[in-house]
Each structure stands twice: as structure tokens, then as C-alpha cells.
Amino acid sequence: MKKLILAEKPSVAKNIADAFKIKGRKDGYFEGTEYVITWAFGHLIQLYDAKDYDETMKIWRFDKFPFIPSNFEYKIKTSSKNKELPDEGAIHQLNIIKELINREDIDSIVSATDYDREGQLIADELFLYFNVKKPIYRILINEWTEDAVKKGMSNLLPNSTLKSLQDAGMSRQWADWIIGINLTSVASLRYGNFKQMINIGRVLLPTLKIIYDRDKEIAEFKSVTYYKLIVKLKILEGNELEGIYYEQVDKDKYNEKFDNKAYLLQIQKDLSKAQIIAKEVEKKKEYPPLLFNLSNLQGHITSKYKTFTSDKVLKIAQTLYEKKYITYPRTASVALEETLINKTEKVLNALKIGLSYEPQIKFINTKRIFDNSKVESHSAIIPTYIKPKNLSPDEQIVYLAVKDRFIMQFLPIAEYEETKIISKPDGDIKGVFISKGKVELAKGWKIVEDISTKDTLLPNVNLNDILEITNSKVNKIDTKPPKLHTEKTLLKIMETCGKKYNNEDDAVKNILNGFSIGTPATRADTITKLKSTGYITTKSKNLTCTELGKMIVNNFPIKELMDLEYTGKLEKMLFDIEKQQFKKDEFLTNIIEFTKKSVELIKNDDVSPRMSVSSKNSLGKCPLCNSDVVESNKAFGCTNWRSGCKFTIWKDDWYIKSLGKEVTPMMVELLLNNGKVGFKNLKNYDGTSYSAYFSYVQNDTHAFKWQKKIIN
Template identity: 60%
Template sequence: MKKVIIAEKPSVAKNIADAFKIKGRKDGYFEGDKYIITWAFGHLLQLYDAKDYDENMKGWRLEKFPFIPEDFKYKIKSDSKNKSVQDKGATKQLNIIKSLIDREDVESIISATDYDREGQVISDELFIYYDVKKPIYRLLLNEWTEKEVKKGIEKLKLNSEMKSLQDAGVGRQIADWIIGINLTSVATLRYGFEDNKIINIGRVLLPTLKIIYDRDKEIENFKKTSYYKFVQNFKTKNNDEFDTLYYEENEKFESKEYLNEIKKAIKDKKGKIVNKEVEKKREYPGPLFNLSNLQGHITSKYKGWTSDKVLKVAQSLYEKKFTTYPRTGSIALEESLVDRAKNVLEKIKVGLPYEDQIKFVKSKRVFNNAKVESHSAITPTYVRPSKLTPDERIVYEAIKNRFIMQFMPVAEYEETKIIIKVDDEKAKGEFRKNGKVQLVEGWKVVEKMKSKDTILPLIEKEELLDVTDGKVNKVTKKPPKHHTEKTLLRVMETCGKSYKDDNSDKTDGEESEENTEKMMNAILSGFSIGTPATRAETIKKLQYIGYIKAKGKSLVCTDLGKTIVEIFPAKELLDLEYTGKLEKTLSDIEKGKFEKSEFLNLIFQFTKGAVEKIKKDTSLLHKFKVKLPEGAEEIGKCPICGNPVIEGNKAFGCINWKNGCKYTIWKDDKYIASFGKKVSKEMVRLLLKNGKVGFRNLKSKRGNLFSAYFRYELNKETGYLNWKMEFI
């Protein structure tokens, strides 16, 4: 009897076939003595469209939403160019997979899709669609080398043990369908006034857009401030000169004149070194790459790279067996991988100019189960690559170098801090200087990292120095920088938690251990926007749909993107905290801590509320310009959208009603009638012209007569128009 193995892609199926020396290639599968290996092409199935559940959903109308099916069903995915027909390639491969599963000599199925939320769903949706009854097992691997494939086949799990991962994947799929279908449809009907433009709304799209919008606003509202600093040079007895910075409470001063007075007062005097501290420090390399850090590293270092391109290249290296699984959030390796990592290091260090400095050590910085989220960090495998494309070489070398750096000597430097005082009553403060001298280059030799250290001359405490040139400089505080893919990915990864963007151009290795620790804690909590697998796609989609654009390496909002953020009424979707909680809940479902049904109920309730808010939103109705019907008389302009108000049989109303404008005054309005008055054309004309209309001889409930103005205003909370009265 045989087993059918289903891989996520043809390239992975070939890796599995190679591991078992299976050469028999058929149409859509490989076949050997024990195993038949076939493949998907990612998702072969998709959730039903709304119209598949109900024919009436073909045409979008506001009153048809919210639309939430009772059961969610799968169908063969649509052709990318013609959505009304099935994808021919998917249909053919599905038929092949079904025929292999149904073969009488097949006893069981092994799912070998990627070990993550999406990978689990890619195979599980096939088993649900075909109602597979044969035993199903799960192959869980982090790389596709021969050794790992064989080892994994010996340690198969029952697919039923992956129920929590399936629930998280299906929960994510349905949640995004519900939010996307409902809110995109209703938002397009309400706001898509230009060339019938689709207004895309998504659970991950909007908060990501909001991060970029907030930074743009910060820059736009930035007020330039200036201060002065005093740079003073000193000369040693050996004529070595160096500069220092003057401090009192700090190095920033409001008055230029004040600093010029000090400069003048100390001219030609002596400075005395009152303190000198020398400290040896150690500098560790940046941690192993997770996907976001790899994307940030490459996009900031190489021109023309996007995070989406980095993911595609990393995925290619993984499928070619040269690196491990790329869609990971971890920056450490599982402790069980010590022997594997040692073997990889011994293979890939051969022939390097610094080979003798590379020594395998088991450390908590590299091997730490507490810092591993689903998958270990990205590393090379023992398979040394050949025939890499230029792009593959860039990404592979980055991954390989970061791995090797972990087993190189720690970089060491000597930091010297000196404080100089000048004996003058006007110079109340002190002159400070820090200098660094690299003692051990260590891991920095791997990427030939040049040190920008200031080297101080040989000087001792109590030594006297000559005061030489001094300069008072004006410093204008710069606005924050626009987000780049690197900084955006970091905020998405941690939902802004424990992330401080200081606008510096620090290298990955210069991030503090404390910062890395905080970042990892945020990632491990699951509190993020999207997943490592989806963030690059989100950034790419925001550009494609026209919400953001690239300016060099910077990302900025377009006018459409700004408008969406400013007018979209379901503010929860723009809130990082809310989106982070949704992603955290999915992470908890994956860990068996939360039920999929409870999560989906939250999504359903949110969607219903959001649809109603969008329906009631009138902020962009003025963008729709409607022609006056032939023969109709314009009584005035609608105060909500600016289109004409005309008289009908039963009411005076705005002609923009098809697009959702609700401005209507009924002729038999009960509120006006309660005061003994009627709604007339002249009354409506005055109301539209002046914003209010006055009445005399109004009759109160007690029969008293009085005069008052009436206003007819939209309540933005309820979406209804109400009369408001003010006494004359």
C-alpha cells in the first residue's frame, strides 16, 4: 500500500521526491514504491463569493449589506483574468489530487504544506472539500533537505492534532472575507465616486495605512525649533587637537550671545582635564534574522528592493533547500537544533578568510526555546548553493553572514569619556568628549563594517590643555523621517509596542540588547498587525490600490489614502490596539486558548456595526454631482451634499437620494403640524437659503402663541435629520 504526500508547491514536491530517490515523474505527481508525491499551487480553492450564496448579491446595493452566510463553503479558485470561470490549472490539479487519494492502493494521506496557519488551511480545505475519510497525517518541517525530510517522515503527527492551527487559519480566512466583502462593498457605494473606484477596506490594510498617515501628519504639523551649541577645540602639549561640546544642564542653549560671551572669556586660557573614564565594552552582532528584520536589512541596504521582493527571493532559497523557512517571527533557534546548527556551520565556514575565528558555541542568544514563535529564525542549511541569481546571492549572503556572526568573537572597544573645566567665572559648565577605540574587530570582519569611532589623543587626568578655536553653531531640530519599509515593518511587527524610532540610521548590530528583548516579547505575545507572511503583501497592496506611494525609500500617503483615514467612520479598523487584539486572538486560537466561534462572533458584530456607520456617513456625499431632472424646479441646495432639492408628491427632497443622501422634509411633517403649521415650498426655500426658518403665532400644547426659528439638522450619531427650535 502507498501513501499520498501533498506538498504546497511543485518545487517542494520535487525536494521530497529527491529525498526518497523517486524519479518517476507523471502528469501532476511523482510515484515511487511507497510514496506518491503531488502538489498544490498555494490555494487551489477559495471561499464562495457573496453571489454564490445568493443570486441577489450580484449587484451591489446598500440595503443588501451586511451579508453574513450561515455556513462558509469552498469552490475551485477563479481564473485571475476572468473571475466568472474556474482556473483551468487548479481544476486539473484538483482532479489529479482527488484521483490519487481515491486510489485503492492508497492507504493514507500526508499533508506536507508549510508549517504555518496558511499552509495548514491550503491542505485542510482540500480535505474538507472532498470529505476525505482516509487517515491524514502531518509532516512538519522547517527545511527541505534530504536529512530533514527523512527525519520528518519518521515523526509524522495526526492531522487532527493540528485542529487549533486549522481553526486559526480558517478563522483568519473567514474574518477577512466578512470584513473585506461587506466593508469594501458598502464603502465603495458610499465613497467610490471617481470612475466607480473600488474602495478597498481590510483588517490589516487600514491600520497599516494609519501608521503611514500618522507619520505624514507628524511631519506636516512639525514646528521648527532651533537651539545653539558651543563646540570648543583644545590642544595638547604634543599639538594634538580635538573638539569638545559645552554642557551646563545639557548641551542646548537658547541664547547665542550667552555662548559667545563664554567663548570670548576663555580665549587663550587653559583647560584642565578634571575627569577621565576608560571603560571596555562588548558589542554583539544583531540577532538571527526573522522575516521582518531580513526585509528591513535588505530594503535599507540595497536600492530598488521591496519587502515583497525580499520574501519572494527568501522563499525561492527555501524551496531550493539553501535556507530554512522564511515566514518566521523568531530571532533564535530551538534548543533541539544545536547539532544541526553545528553541522551547518562546519560546512559553510570552509574557505572563508576568517575561518579560523569561527567557533561553534551554544549560547542563549542563539538557542532559546523561549524566544521561538512557531518557527526558528532563518538560517542557511548544510546545502552549499550553486548557480544563485544576483538577487538570491544578496539575500543568501545576508542570512549566511548573520548566522556566522553569532559564532565569531564578540567585538570589543574601549570607550573614553573626558571632562574639561576652564577656570573662568563665565564658563560655569564643562566641556565633554567621548572617544572609542576598536580593540577586537570580531564579527564585524564578516561584512567589513567600518567603525566611525572618534579616536582621542593620549591624555591624562589633571593635564592642562590650550584653548584654541571655538564655534557657536545653530542647530535646527529636524522633523521625523517618513516611514521606510524597514521602520513600517517594525511597527507592524510589534504593533508599536516597545518600539522607539529615533530616526537614526543604526545598523542591525547596534540595536541594544534591551530593545531586542522588548521587541521579541512583543512579537511572542502575538500582538501585531498581520503575520510575517502577510506584511509585505499588505504594503504592496496599499501601493497597488493607490492609498500610499513610494518616494525613494520613503512611503507616504496619497490624497485618497488621507481621505480614507480622515472620513472612514468605523474607527476601530484604524486603531493599532484593536487590530493588535484581533491578531492576538488568532494567535491564541492557534495555541488552543480561544475558540474560533467566539472570534468570528466578534467579527460578525463588528462588521454589522461598521456597515451601519458607513451607511449613515455623509462626509463625502458632496462629491456626487447629480443633474436636475428635466422640468423640475430647484428650490435650493441640499445642506448635506450641495445637490438640488426639489418638490415631490409627498415631500421636498434631495435629488442625490440614490447615492444615500437622506435630506427629505415630508409635507405632512408631524413635528411642524404639532405647532399648527404646514410645510410649504416657501418655507423650505427660506430654510435652505438661511439655514433656518422663522414662524410667528406658533401654538404650544397649552394653547399659548409664540415665535421661533426652526433648523433642520443631521444627527451624525443616528444618521437621521431632526428639527431644532430656538425661541425668538
């Protein structure tokens, strides 16, 4: 008899087959003497659409909502090309899986999908769909190396022991369906004037609110001006140091910012000499940053490389995981389980060979690295003992980030010396000058990424030395507004649900207790969806709300969905379901009651122009159907798209770009109102300039093309 192993993807199935030296690949599976290994392609089945339960739901009407199925049903996932048809590849693989399950020589099944909420659901929904009666087991491993696979297969658990993980996965899936289907539908009917989709989501809206709040903070920011007095202090040998004027405002508090410029100018007039009254030298240690969890890895990469998004980092990390080069990436942990001490030493010994700083690398067992209290389900992301080959440039960037962060933990601590010199000016001047310097004593772990420290060197001075004030100036400083959010800063707020922690351990504990917005696996997708729905847009690495996004936040009546605290509580409930501390039925009852109440609020909302998205920000009328044309994240399009209108002008239109111009709102507005738009200073092939009008017309195949008319 044989065991059937179900992997999440073909690449993982291949890793399992390689571990057991199984070479026999057939259509949709591998087969050896002990194991048959097949795979899914992520989710092969999906929840019914509303119209699958009731055909009349094809047409949205207020009286059809709220719509809550009595039982949730599943169907084969739909084709990406035609949502009305099932995906042919899914049908084919499902048939293979069903046949293998029913084979007489298969006595049991092993679920080998990712060990998380979504991975559990991918397999379990298939077992329920096929009504599997044979024993089902679960392999729980953090990487797909040969050693890990063999160890995992020798320590299988009954799949039933993961029932709470399945409950959490289904609760998340069903809750998002209930909220998304109901609130998106009635919001689109109420505010989209039957023309524009208003996407509503449990995680989507609070994330939008984070970006909106920062935009608003910047818009309402009022700059404050203050002044600083800066001097040059010269010692007898001719060396100089810079000092800033401070006045004591409390027992241990000094202030260098002054509102009154005239006050500092008066002090400046009387400056001549100063005497050193204190010199403090302190040696300090700087520890390496903690190991990566997914959010920190995404933030690290996106802040360093313009071409990376958090979604891209996740996809590359997942690929590296499936290639056996790194451990499971969808983790919230920044430490390793204490059971991994020996394995970690093996990985370190394999990866340090040949590094220029190899002699400095020493394996250590500390709580910063190995700490069960800082691990939930999955340890931090680290490399495996397998050295990668033939990585793409993007894969190389992500892999080296993980590897370098890992190596840093086992190098000496960076050390520096910090010096503070306090000097008192002559006369009746109230304050003192403070000079600060910093000198690197030991580079330590910073050698890995060649992180340079900018030293501020101070000359050698002693207590009571007299210094000559050779130069002074009063600087005007205007406070600056906070910066727009980047994916790095947004991910951090989503991870901590907007809370700030002075204590690193408190932050880790909160993250691992599930009180967050979304999960490590879903946050990148949420940011991507905010862009695709047209709620936010990007400016370089920065994220900012569109007018549509602002309108949603300002006027959408279900304020709980904007509340980080409320969303964090829902995520915490899902976490508690995983831990058998909360019941699936209670969670879904909560969601259904919330949805019913919300649907009625939207239905009865007093709609006014403030909430009408079709007229707001309209750039003009569609030449095909006379509906409004509005701006989205990637294009300018007709709001009547639901009824089939295809009028669209893409922002990255290749033809307009080839002219050295951009598709802008003003350009589209001129085109819609005048039927044409003019450009000056266009270049011929010979370098001469010309001007032309451009119109946007349909050809015989009903596709839109630009027509040019040169102006004499």
C-alpha cells in the same frame, strides 16, 4: 500499500521525491514504491464570492448588506484572465489529487504543506472539499533537505492534532472575507459615488494609519533652534581634541543645547585655557545582531538595496527555502530551538570551509542563539548545510544576508575602548568641555561584512593637564522633522503593534505572543496592496499617503480599523485560537457583530464633499463618459471603471518617457481641459529642438494612442 504525500508546490514535491530517490514523474505527481507525491499550487480552491450565494449580489445595493453566509462554501479558484471562469490548471491538478486520494493502493495521506496557519489551510480545505475519509497525517519540518525530510516522515503526527491551526487559518480567512466584502462594498457605494472602489481591510487600514500618522507628524513639525559651543583644545605636544560645552542641569545630567546664543558668545569671549578634571576609559563589547526573522530580513535588505521591496524579499526567501538553501522564512523568531544545537554545528562546519576568517569561527551554545522562550512554531532563518549553486544576483543578496548573519553568531565579540575627557575652563565659567573618543580593539564578528568603525582618536592626556583653547565657535542647529516611513520602519511597527521596548526580551516576547498587525507572511502583501489601491505612494525608499489615503483616514467612520491596539487584539485572538486558548466560534461571532455595526454606521454616515472621492482631486472629465478622472498609484484613470470605461493614462507611459518627459497631474489636467498638451525643448534625431502639441485619441481598435502635431 502506499502513502500519498501532498506538498504545497511542485518544487517541494521534487525535494521530497529526491530525498527518497524517486525518479518516476508522471502528470501531476511522482511515484515510488512507498510514496506517491503530488502537489497543490498554493490555494487551489477559494471562498465563494457573494454572488455565488445569491445572484442578485452581482449588483451592489445597500439593502443587500450586511451579507453573512450561514455556511462558508468553497469553489475552484478563478482564472486570473477571467474571474467568471475557473482556472484550468487548478481543475486539472484537483482532478489528479482526487484520483490519487481515491486510489485503492493509497491507504493514508500525509500533509506536507508549510507548517504555519496558511499552509495548514491550503491542505485542510482540500481534504474537506474532497470529504477525505482515509487517515491523514502531518509532517512538521523547518527545511526540505534530505535529512529533514526523512526525519520528518519517520515522526508523523495525526493531522487532527493540528486542528487548532486549521481553526486559526479558517478564522482569519472568513473574518477577512466578512469585513472585506461588506465594508468595501458599502464604503464604495457610500463614498465612491458608484464609481471608485474603496478598499477596506482588517490589516490594510491600520497599516495606512501608521503611514498617515508619520506624514502628519512631519507636516505639523515646527523646527526649534538651539546653539552649541564647540572648542579646539591643544596639549603641549601640539595635538588637539575637540570639546563641546556642557552645563550640569541635574545630578547626573548634562546639557549641551542652549536657547540663548548671546549667553554662549559671552562665554566664548572669556575662553583661554582649560584643565582636565576627569578621564574615563571604558572597554565595551558589541554583540552581533540577532538572527533574522522575516521582518528583520526584509528591513535589512530593503534598506540596503533600492530595487528590493519587502514583498520581493519574501518571494526570494521562499524560493531559497524551496531550493533547500535556507530554513522556513515566514517566522517571527530571532533564536533557534535548543533541539537544533547539533544540527546547527553541522551547518556551521559545512559553511565555514574556505572563508578567510575560518580560524576565528568557533561553535558556541549561548542563549542569544539557542533559546526555546524566543521561538514560536518556527526558529529563526538560517542557512542549511547545502551550499547553493547558480543563484541569481537577487537570490545571492538574500542568501548572503542570511548566511552572514548566521556566521556572525560564532565569531568573537567586537570590542572597543571608549574614552571621555572632561576639562574645566579657567575663570568663573559654569560648565565644562566634554571630549569623546572611540577606538576599535577587536573587529570580531564585524569582519563578516567588513563593517568599518569610524574611530575618533584622542591624544594621550592625563588628569590635571592644562589645555590651550585655540579655537571656538557657536553653531546654530535647527531640529529636523522625523523621516518618512520606509518599508523597514513600517515592518518594525507592524511587528510590535506600534509599541516601543527598551528591553529586547520584552519586544521578542510580545512579538511571539501574536500581538501584532498581520503576520510575517502577510505584512509584505499588505504594503503592496496599499500601493496598488492608491492609498500610498513611494518616493525613493520612502512611503507616503496619497490624497485618497488621507481622505480614508480622516473621514472613514469605523475608527476601530485604524486602531493598532484593536487590530493587535484581533491578531492575538487568532494566535490564541492556534494555542487552543480561544474558540473559533467566539472569534467569528465577534467579527460578525463588529461588521454588522460597521455596515450600519457607513450606511447612515452623513456624506459631504469632505468624503466624496469622485469629485475630490478630479483632474477633469473623461473624454469617453464625462466622469471624473483621478490619480491612482500607477495611473490617471476614469472613476467610471466599474461600468467598463477604459480611459487610462499610465504614469510610466513609454511614449512620453521616450520624449524625456513625465506624465504629471498638471499635464493630465491640461490635456483633459484643452484636448491637448504642449511640450517644449523636444529633441530630433539630429539633436535639434522642437515644440509640439500632443492629443490622446482612440484608434480603430479603441486603444488610446498619442498624436503629435509639431508647432512651427
